[in-house]
Amino acid sequence: MALTTPRTMPGVLELLPREQIAFQSMLDAIRRGFEVYGFVPIETPAIEFAEVLLTKSGGETERQVYFVQSTGALEQAGRPEHALRFDLTVPLARYVAEHERELAFPFRRYQMQRVYRGERAQRGRFREFYQCDIDVIGKDTLSVRYDAEIPAVIHAVFSALDIGGFTIQLNNRKLMRGFFEGLGIGDSERQLLVLREVDKLDKRGAEHVRGVLTGEPFGLSADAADQIMRFVEVRSRSLADGHAKLDALGAGTETFEQGRAELREVLDTVAAFGVPETAVALNLSIARGLDYYTGTVYETTLNDHPGIGSICSGGRYDNLAGNYTKSRLPGVGISIGLTRLFWQLREAGLVHAADSSVQVLVTQMEATRLPDCLALAQALRAAGIATEVALDGGKLGKQLKYADRAGIRFAIVAGESEWARDAVAVKDLRRGEQFEVPRAELVQALKTHLVRAQVKPA
Amino acid sequence: MALTTPRTMPGVLELLPREQIAFQSMLDAIRRGFEVYGFVPIETPAIEFAEVLLTKSGGETERQVYFVQSTGALEQAGRPEHALRFDLTVPLARYVAEHERELAFPFRRYQMQRVYRGERAQRGRFREFYQCDIDVIGKDTLSVRYDAEIPAVIHAVFSALDIGGFTIQLNNRKLMRGFFEGLGIGDSERQLLVLREVDKLDKRGAEHVRGVLTGEPFGLSADAADQIMRFVEVRSRSLADGHAKLDALGAGTETFEQGRAELREVLDTVAAFGVPETAVALNLSIARGLDYYTGTVYETTLNDHPGIGSICSGGRYDNLAGNYTKSRLPGVGISIGLTRLFWQLREAGLVHAADSSVQVLVTQMEATRLPDCLALAQALRAAGIATEVALDGGKLGKQLKYADRAGIRFAIVAGESEWARDAVAVKDLRRGEQFEVPRAELVQALKTHLVRAQVKPA
Numbered sequence: 023m024a025l026t027t028p029r030t031m032p033g034v035l036e037l038l039p040r041e042q043i044a045f046q047s048m049l050d051a052i053r054r055g056f057e058v059y060g061f062v063p064i065e066t067p068a069i070e071f072a073e074v075l076l077t078k079s080g081g082e083t084e085r086q087v088y089f090v091q092s093t094g095a096l097e098q099a100g101r102p103e104h105a106l107r108f109d110l111t112v113p114l115a116r117y118v119a120e121h122e123r124e125l126a127f128p129f130r131r132y133q134m135q136r137v138y139r140g141e142r143a144q145r146g147r148f149r150e151f152y153q154c155d156i157d158v159i160g161k162d163t164l165s166v167r168y169d170a171e172i173p174a175v176i177h178a179v180f181s182a183l184d185i186g187g188f189t190i191q192l193n194n195r196k197l198m199r200g201f202f203e204g205l206g207i208g209d210s211e212r213q214l215l216v217l218r219e220v221d222k223l224d225k226r227g228a229e230h231v232r233g234v235l236t237g238e239p240f241g242l243s244a245d246a247a248d249q250i251m252r253f254v255e256v257r258s259r260s261l262a263d264g265h266a267k268l269d270a271l272g273a274g275t276e277t278f279e280q281g282r283a284e285l286r287e288v289l290d291t292v293a294a295f296g297v298p299e300t301a302v303a304l305n306l307s308i309a310r311g312l313d314y315y316t317g318t319v320y321e322t323t324l325n326d327h328p329g330i331g332s333i334c335s336g337g338r339y340d341n342l343a344g345n346y347t348k349s350r351l352p353g354v355g356i357s358i359g360l361t362r363l364f365w366q367l368r369e370a371g372l373v374h375a376a377d378s379s380v381q382v383l384v385t386q387m388e389a390t391r392l393p394d395c396l397a398l399a400q401a402l403r404a405a406g407i408a409t410e411v412a413l414d415g416g417k418l419g420k421q422l423k424y425a426d427r428a429g430i431r432f433a434i435v436a437g438e439s440e441w442a443r444d445a446v447a448v449k450d451l452r453r454g455e456q457f458e459v460p461r462a463e464l465v466q467a468l469k470t471h472l473v474r475a476q477v478k479p480a
Numbered sequence: 481m482a483l484t485t486p487r488t489m490p491g492v493l494e495l496l497p498r499e500q501i502a503f504q505s506m507l508d509a510i511r512r513g514f515e516v517y518g519f520v521p522i523e524t525p526a527i528e529f530a531e532v533l534l535t536k537s538g539g540e541t542e543r544q545v546y547f548v549q550s551t552g553a554l555e556q557a558g559r560p561e562h563a564l565r566f567d568l569t570v571p572l573a574r575y576v577a578e579h580e581r582e583l584a585f586p587f588r589r590y591q592m593q594r595v596y597r598g599e600r601a602q603r604g605r606f607r608e609f610y611q612c613d614i615d616v617i618g619k620d621t622l623s624v625r626y627d628a629e630i631p632a633v634i635h636a637v638f639s640a641l642d643i644g645g646f647t648i649q650l651n652n653r654k655l656m657r658g659f660f661e662g663l664g665i666g667d668s669e670r671q672l673l674v675l676r677e678v679d680k681l682d683k684r685g686a687e688h689v690r691g692v693l694t695g696e697p698f699g700l701s702a703d704a705a706d707q708i709m710r711f712v713e714v715r716s717r718s719l720a721d722g723h724a725k726l727d728a729l730g731a732g733t734e735t736f737e738q739g740r741a742e743l744r745e746v747l748d749t750v751a752a753f754g755v756p757e758t759a760v761a762l763n764l765s766i767a768r769g770l771d772y773y774t775g776t777v778y779e780t781t782l783n784d785h786p787g788i789g790s791i792c793s794g795g796r797y798d799n800l801a802g803n804y805t806k807s808r809l810p811g812v813g814i815s816i817g818l819t820r821l822f823w824q825l826r827e828a829g830l831v832h833a834a835d836s837s838v839q840v841l842v843t844q845m846e847a848t849r850l851p852d853c854l855a856l857a858q859a860l861r862a863a864g865i866a867t868e869v870a871l872d873g874g875k876l877g878k879q880l881k882y883a884d885r886a887g888i889r890f891a892i893v894a895g896e897s898e899w900a901r902d903a904v905a906v907k908d909l910r911r912g913e914q915f916e917v918p919r920a921e922l923v924q925a926l927k928t929h930l931v932r933a934q935v936k937p938a
Binding site: 025026027028029030031034036037038039040042043046057058059060061062063064065066067068069070071073074077086087088089090091092093095102104106115116117119120121124125126127128130131136138140149150160163164165167168171178291294295296343345346347348378379380383392393396397400403406407408409410411413414415424427428 | 483484485486487488489492494495496497498500501504515516517518519520521522523524525526527528529531532535544545546547548549550551553560562564573574575577578579582583584585586588589594596598607608618621622623625626629636749752753754801803804805806836837838841850851854855858861864865866867868869871872873882885886
């Protein structure tokens with residue numbers, strides 16, 4: 023029979039087991055952070071009605087959509103009825119609108135699932151990837167204090183991930199819009215265009231952006247362009263510096279003042295959440311690509327790896343689900359693109375394949391001792407220690423080599439002399455050490471060693 | 481703007497948050513069981529090359545496949561290049577063949593992901609559902625002892641799920657095939673056809689099956705049909721009974737004796753794993769629909785809900801990945817269809833919406849005390865207690881009503897008199913009780929109460 027070449031589609035990140043364990047431990051840490059801050063889980067189907075996903079027709083989004091058809095439907099003409107979700111925000115909007123009467127508000131949900139985009143195959147671009155999202159959705163109103171809770175969650179999660187120093191950067195779209203109004207750029211369409219240009223500042227540089235702003239179609243004065251450039255260069259280094267920088271902006275329009283007041287409250291409340299002030303900074307250049315943010319916006323960058331860009335972004339929006347319901351549902355949230363982040367961290371040498379989640383291999387020397395080996399293993403498992411038994415038996419050297427290759431740290435070895443003494447030998451394969459313990463003390467001894475090895479019991 | 485009706489595709493199970501928490505706790509328990517038994521995680525992409533997924537062309541499987549196309553590809557004719565996985569077995573085969581040289585064998589993987597089938601919309605039929613699979617894959621050989629480990633894992637997992645008594649039922653395809661050979665049904669195609677008829681025994685009844693076997697095209701003698709009926713009615717109630725029932729079958733062909741020896745070893749070794757003998761039974765009617773099982777086969781049923789059918793099935797196969805590699809990869813595994821199981825348990829009233837994963841709501845009475853509320857919340861979170869703060873403030877009654885509706889068990893309440901005493905009130909919303917504790921003792925007091933309430937800290 024002709025063999026089919028086993029391969030995955032380009033644009034997916036398939037991991038070997040020890041990488042998957044490292045990835046899973048990041049997912050677990052994120053989930054723990056979300057849960058301890060009082061977010062509840064939801065999951066939505068990957069397949070949705072195309073009509074529901076694509077309420078905003080046309081545009082970039084639609085071109086990246088994967089449509090889904092069962093074999094029967096393939097023969098029919100026309101656009102397929104179903105599609106794969108391309109983010110978790112549209113499904114959230116649909117979910118909240120659909121289940122509105124059954125939910126308690128503020129609705130604080132976390133969702134960690136894969137999303138799908140028909141991207142061109144390209145290094146570092148993923149067609150299937152995890153997003154880890156939190157959002158707080160209010161009914162009619164939602165205090166700006168929730169905007170301050172988000173950085174506290176970001177701080178808890180990225181501290182737990184232990185991937186180095188990071189800075190949570192804040193801006194406010196009202197401050198930005200008010201600022202532009204003050205320069206006579208009152209039209210919201212035009213503001214958006216200017217914001218989009220300003221958003222390119224990091225990529226294209228100040229000169230380029232100034233040139234675009236003073237050229238067609240913007241036609242701003244050199245002074246206005248300079249004011250914009252100075253504005254977007256504002257950064258803060260501490261809570262007091264943040265307030266000082268906001269002071270130094272001078273008076274502005276009503277929208278501007280609203281944005282400034284919100285930013286002040288967010289800065290103060292973030293500090294009250296116990297987030298170190300060095301981890302938080304104003305960055306008045308942040309606009310965020312999405313058009314629907316209306317207040318606070320967030321980006322988070324790794325201090326030692328600015329090239330990776332924002333690893334966690336989001337913001338405040340006025341109305342989540344206007345396409346599905348007449349209820350007004352303001353919210354605030356962020357998203358972590360974990361597949362891409364993991365890939366980048368690995369590229370940068372910042373994550374490594376983990377030890378196996380299997381902590382102990384019980385080797386088997388004589389088949390007649392199998393019941394003793396199994397009893398040992400069951401005692402370890404009952405204590406929560408992830409244990410494998412070498413049921414195939416065979417040469418001890420081969421069994422130990424397997425454990426080493428699989429990343430299993432400890433191996434239990436017992437020949438007749440050990441069984442006769444009612445003892446077993448424990449090999450620490452990482453350290454190349456070995457010690458003997460009485461059988462009755464094995465569980466406790468391994469627990470101690472596992473804690474010392476900082477390997478978490480399952 | 482016209483509203484789009486928010487709705488999901490038929491055939492998906494979308495859960496409200498408290499149901500999702502119950503579902504997630506089942507996923508967690510299954511994962512914990514798999515890990516403690518020394519299985520390592522993998523995840524594969526939902527989208528694969530259709531050519532890779534559909535190496536066995538045609539048939540039922542292909543008709544249920546969802547094909548995937550990005551917008552650009554829609555305009556092109558022909559069968560789409562990509563499809564969604566319809567199980568976790570084909571992706572496992574592809575994964576092992578693709579990464580063979582990087583894996584350690586025996587390769588013991590668990591995988592808990594959603595799969596997709598273009599089923600007709602029908603109550604209890606799911607188009608998108610979770611499978612939770614384990615498999616042990618050997619290179620060239622794999623001891624039958626691994627067949628005995630699988631029931632130990634099943635027993636651990638379903639005990640942890642706490643859904644009532646269950647029985648792990650065993651059969652062996654060699655025993656069955658050898659038995660048919662003994663009746664002169666030597667042709668393996670014909671054996672398969674008879675096995676398929678026998679597989680309908682529970683659904684159609686003995687009379688129907690006997691009629692089919694003695695009629696065309698089988699044309700068996702009444703005696704042969706009766707022998708088959710007696711054979712498939714064999715059940716055991718204990719380890720000794722299992723051996724006795726196997727003895728009572730009398731002598732058989734070489735294949736038959738091989739199957740009997742395997743079943744004996746599996747029964748004995750399952751007992752050595754510490755699985756209670758009442759939880760395991762021979763059931764010689766189990767054939768399993770899939771054609772590729774070659775040895776031990778498993779089904780698991782709930783003792784008090786036989787109508788639910790098998791909640792966990794699988795078996796031993798000779799060669800996992802013959803479509804992708806020339807390596808011989810024998811294996812043994814099982815699958816839990818968790819979405820369908822959850823749905824059935826819910827229908828039977830056996831699972832209920834869980835308490836919220838949020839354990840404590842810190843209410844807010846005066847805005848000036850917000851920093852104190854936040855400090856309290858942070859202390860609880862640092863102790864691993866999932867905590868939400870009512871950042872919107874508002875009337876206390878409304879805040880408590882929210883906690884009750886969201887399923888949050890404990891609420892912290894502190895007015896000026898409590899703050900003045902450096903104390904807070906704790907309301908147990910489930911019991912309708914309230915007590916006061918000094919602020920410094922709050923974390924410890926809540927930990928004690930949460931343990932008592934058997935609510936797991938995050």
